[in-house]
Amino acid sequence: MDKKNALRAGALAAGTTLMMLLMSSPALALTRDDGDDPGAGLSVAQTLGLYVLCPLALFAIITGLVMVLDKSKTRVTKPAKARAKA
Template sequence: MDKKNALRAGALAAGTTLMMLLMSSPALALTRDDGDDPGTGLSVIQTLGLFVGVPLALFVIIAGLVVVLDKSRAKQQGTSRNINVKAKA
């Protein structure tokens, strides 16, 4: 019975998605509004730089600041964890 319910749910979801796609309009993407003044498009290099390069650079900068400003390593060097102490039996 579980397979029938899963199949029915999948068919319903697929049918609903298909109907939504068929009924939706392309949002009038080719029709310009009054006062619409789009700028020039971006080249491939500009697009990659903006959407890939800038986030990667920000990630590297933030990760570098975290590593450099991490103070937990300085605290560990002065603790007793580094001393080998054997318990007397």
């Protein structure tokens, strides 16, 4: 029964994706709308910095702040072998 459900879900996902691709029309992106005023394009370095480095830096900053400002008390416990001998 699991194979049948997985096959049904895969077919539904593939069909939905195919319909979305067919319904979107990238050819219309070439025609300009009224009031459309695009700016200058980004270079490769600017694109990588904006979409890769900035999110990674933000993630690192948030992670660092959480680690530094963590107020939980961590208990140092002895290993199991040391407890058994004592």
